[in-house]
Amino acid sequence: MCVANVYYNQPILKDITSSFQVSEGEASSISVLLQVGYGFGLFFLIPLGDKINKKTLILSLLLCLFCLLIAMAFPQNIVQVWILSVAIGITTVSAQVIIDMIVTEDRDIPLY
Secondary structure, eight states: OTGGGGTTTGGGHHHHHHHHTOOHHHHHHHHHHHHHHHHHHHHHTTTHHHHSOHHHHHHHHHHHHHHHHHHTTSOSSHHHHHHHHHHHHHHTTHHHHHHHHHHHHHTTSOOO
């Protein structure tokens, strides 16, 4: 569900275009910015799982994501949507931290 936030906007881009009276190119930038944010999150936040407690990181990312998704319901212009899109993309990497946590914890199990 976390990673799906990157793709939820694609079916409604036409509606976003009409709601904010912007061009299709400006509205489609939302999808690009979400992917860019996701890339930044993968690059900068996933390694934090090696430095800090993974459970704390996951809960922090999910709390931030929750707040950002609520904020996304109230933007006044397309620039706010773009900024929130990047931030949402960054915080959706919690699923990758969960996967890393599972793989890391499985290493302690002896393979007989």
